Amino acid sequence: MGRMLNGRYRLVESLGAGGMGEVWRAVDERLARTVAVKLVRPDNVDSDEAVARFQREARLTGQLSGHANVVILHDFGEHEGSVYAVMELVRGRTLSAILRDTGPQPIPRAADWAGQVSSGLAAAHAAGIVHRDIKPANLMVLDDGTVKILDFGIAGFHQAVTQSRRLTQTGAIIGTPLYMSPEQARCENVGAAGDLYSLGTILYQMLTGRAPFRHDEPLGVLRMHLMEHPRPPRELRPDLPADLDSLVLSLLAKAPTDRPGNARTVRERLLPFAARPGRAPAPSDAPGPPEPNAAGPDSANPAQATTRTATSPTVAEPHRDLERRLREIEDLAEEGHFAAAAQRTRSCLPELERAYGPEHPETLRARRKLAYLTGKSGDPERAVVLYRELVTELDRVYGRRHPETLAARYYLASNAGRAQDHTTAARVHAELLPDLAAAHGPDAHRVLTTRLYLAFEVGETGEHGRAVALLDALVPDLVRVLGPDHGTTLRARHYHAAYTGYAGAPADAARLYHQLLAEHTRIHGAGHSEAARTRARLRHWQDRARCP
Template identity: 55%
Template sequence: MPEERVLGGRYRLLSKLGAGGMGQVWRAVDELLDRPVAVKLIRPARVGSTEITARFRREARLTARLAGHPNVVILHDFGHDPDGGDVVFAVMELVQGRPLSAVIKENGPLPLGRAAALVSQAASGLGAAHASGIVHRDVKPGNLMVVEEELGEDTLKILDFGIAALTAANQNDRITRTGQVIGTPLYMSPEQVRGGRVDHAGDLYSLGAILYQLLTGEPPFRGDRPLKVLRMHLHDVPRPAAALRPEIPTSLSELVAQMLAKRPEDRPSSAEEVRDRLSPYLPHRPTPTAPVPRLTPTLPYTQEDAKDRNADAHPIRLMELVEAARERADAGEYRAAAEELRTLLPLLRASFGPDHPDTLRARRREAYATGKSGDHSRAVAGFSTLLTDLNRVYGPRHPETLAARYYLATNAGRAGDHALAARTHGELVPDLIVVGGPDSTKVLTTRLYLGFEVGESGDPARAVELLSALVPDLTRLRGADAAVTLRARHYQAAYLGHSGRPQEAVRHYEALLADHIRLHGEEASSTQGIRSHLERWRSHMEP
C-alpha cells in the first residue's frame, strides 16, 4: 500500500504501526485538523458479511459518546474507501504507549497495587461504555493500552470500541459454524464461547481473566489447543488466585473468582462495583510537595462562574478532580468529598453534558457522600432528583439506577422517613430479583431493610410476615449463624412484640440469646443487647 495514500480526503497514512487478523493499523495525520491519528483498516473480506460491517458502523456512532473519558481511546471518525480494496477504516486517537500484553510479557505478575490500578481504570472505561449501552465484547490485554508515566502512575486506555463488535461478532459466527477460533480464547466468557448474547457481564468476565493473569502471571485457563481452553471456560473452575500467590488478600481473590463466574448473574453487577471493590488495593498516592495546577476557576466557585468559564475545564483534568474527591470519600472524608463534588457538578454538566455517565455518576457519589456525612435529608433530596434523570436515561434496572434507589431508601430511613424507605425498598426488590436472581446478596439485604422499615413505619404485623419469610432463606443461603441471619431474627422477634405478641417475642429472643452466647460468649455486647430485649418483653408478660 503506498505510504502517501489519503483516506476520505483527509487522513494521510504515514507508517504502519502493526497488523492483525482484521487488518492493519497506521500512523496517520488528519490534514483537516492537523493532528496525528491512528487509522485502523478493516477489509470486509476479513469481516465476512456486510451486516457485520453495518453493525460496526452503528457501534462506532454509539462509541462517539465516550469521547473525553480518560480511559477510552477516542474514536474520531470512521468511513469507507472504495478505492484500493474496498476498505472500511476507523480513525482513533494516537496513544503513545504499550499494549498490556507487552507489559505482562515483560513483567510477569505485577505488584498488587499496580494490577488493581490498571484494572480499576479499565473498569472505569467499561462502566462509562456500559452506561451508554455499549458492550466491548473483546476485552483482552492487546486491546488495553498502557501509557507508562513517571512514579509508576500508569494510565490505561481501552482500544477498539465499535471495532471490537465487528471482530467478536465474526469470531462467534466462525466458532459456531466451524469450530474455528479467531484470535486468543484466553479471555472469552462462557456465553461468548457458546455464541450467545454478550452483555456487560461478558466484559467483566474478560476483565476478570485479565486481573487473574496480572496477579498470578498466568491466565485462568491454559491448553495446548484453543478448543480445549474454550471448554475449560465452559466447565472448569480456575484455581483461586490466592492459591497461586499467597500474598493476594482473600477478598481480592474472591472478587476475581466472582468475575470469572460461569453464570453472568453471579458476577459483579457492574463495572462500578468492580472498581469500588478494587479501591482498597490501589497504591497510596503521596501528597505532592508542590501545588497541583487546578482548573480555572479554582475551588470554591459559583455555578455562574462555571457557566462563564467552562472552556477552561479540560475533561481529563476535570475527571482527575472528580477522582480526587472520590478518594477523599474512600478515606472517610465524606463532608469534604461531598462539597468538592457539589462544586464540580456545574463543570461536569458544561463539559460533558447533564446526561453523560460521568456527570450522573458524580451526582450519585455526591449524594452518597452527603448521606455518609450525616446529612440524610439532603441526600434524600439529591437521590430523588437524580432518579428522575437516571430512569429517563437508563431505565429502572440499570446498575446506576438500582444503586441510587437503594441509597435513597437507606438515607430516607436514617432521616426518619420510614414510609418512603419502605416504599422504595419494596419497589426495588422485584427489579433486583430480575437482575440478579432471588438469592443474590442485594436481594437478601434489601428484603432485610424492607422488613425493618415496614416495622418502623407503623406496620409491625406486616414486618413480621416479611421477616418470617426471609429468615429461612438467609439460613439456607448464608447459614444459621451468619450475622445477617441473626439480625433478621432480632428484627423478627422485636416486631412480634410490637404487634401485640410478647410471648412469641420472648420465645424468639430466648432462642436468639442462646445462639449469641454460643457464638460470642456471655459478656459480648451483642449478647448483652439481646438479653436486654428479652427482659423488656418478659416484663410485658407480667400481670
C-alpha cells in the same frame, strides 16, 4: 506521500496488523494532527450487514469520547472497498507487553489498572456498548499511568463479518480463548457480564503472573472456561488479601448472574487495594523537552517491585477522609490547578506518613506527586530540591531501576533543565541512560528519547560540538527504529542543525535545515506551521553563513 483515505487521512507508518486488517499512524490533513487509523481489509468487508454493523458500533463508540479510559474515536468511513476507524493516537505499552516483560504486578498497581478498565467498561455498558474482546493486548497503559481500552466496536464488527460468512456454524469462535467468557465460548450473545469475566481473567494474570486456564490447544482452554473452576489466586500468591481473592473468583463465575452486578461495583471493590485513588505509575515513553508528562520508565527488576510492596507497612482500611482529600487533589491537578493541588498534597503528607509509614508506596508516591505539581505550578527550582531528596530515598527503598526511582530521576533532570540548570539536567540524563538501556534495550523508545534530551541539555550548556556528536550518533538510530517521519526524529534533526550552526558551521546548519524543510514540506505541506518555522531557521543560518 503515502496512501490517502478520502482525501483527508494520509497513512504514514504501519503500527501493526491482525486478522481484521492493519493499524496505521496517519496524518489528518484537514486538522493537521496525528491519528491512528484502523483499516479493515477489503476481504473482511463482504456484506452490507457487516458494514452497517461497523457503522452502528462506531457511532455508539463515539458517545464514549472524552472518557479517560477509552480511546477516542474521531471518525469512520469507507474507502475503495475498505472500512476504517480514525482514533486518537496513544503512546504507551500494551498490558500484554508489560505482563510478558515483568510478570506479576504489585497488588496496588494491578488493582488500580483493573479499576480504570472497570471505569471505562462502566461508561460503555451504560451506553449499551459491550466490548466482547477485553484482553491485555487491547489495554494500553499510557505514560502517566492511565489505562485506555482499545478497539471498542471492532469486535462487534468482527462478529458481524464472521456471521455473514456463517463461520460460527462450523465452530469458529470470536475472541481470544485465554480471556473468553463461558457464554462466548458457547457462541452465545455476550453481554456486559462477559466483559467482566474477561476483566477477571486479566486481573488474575496481573496478580499471579498466569492466566486462570492454560492448555496447549485453544479448544482445551475453552473447555476449561466451560467446565473447570480456576485455582484461587491466593493459593498462588499468599499475600493477596482475602477480599481481593474473592472478587477475582466472583468475576470468573461460570454463570453471568453470579458475577458482580456491574463494572461500577467492581471498580468500587477495587479502590481499597489500589495504589492510590487515581493513577498509578506506569511504564512509559518520555516526551520531548522542555515539558514532560511521562510517569517514568519501567522497572528492570519487577520481582523487587512486588516484594517491596508486599513487605511495606499496610493499612487494612485507609482513612476515608484522607482518601477523599487525595481524590480532590487528583481532580484539582486534572483541572490544571497545580499550585492548589501541590499545597493540598503538602498538607496531606504528615497524615500519610502516620497512616501508612514514611516508606510506604502511598507516601512515597505522594511525595513524587508533590514534586511534580511543584514543577508544573512554575517552581522548577523547588521541584529539583524535592526530586533530589526523593531520588535518594527511592534508591534506598526500591533500588535505582525501580519504576518510581527511574521516574523521579527523569523528572529531576527535566525540572533542572526548566530551571536553566542544564549541567545538572545533562548529568542526570547521562546517568539514567545505562539503567534504561539495561532495562529495555538500546532501541527502546524511552532510551532513544532520553538520548535526545541528553543532547539537548548538553547543547544548552554551551557544549555545542559535543551535542552535535551525540546527535550524529542518535539521528541514524531514530531513522532506523522510528522512521524518518516520526516527530522525535524530526526534532532531533532540528537540534542537530541548530547546534551545528552554534558550533561554528552556519553553512552546514543551513544545508541541514534545507534538507529538513524538504521533509516538513513533504509530510505537512508547504503552508504548514512546521514548514514555516523551518523555513525561518533556514534563512537565519543562510544569513549567518553569508555574514561571518
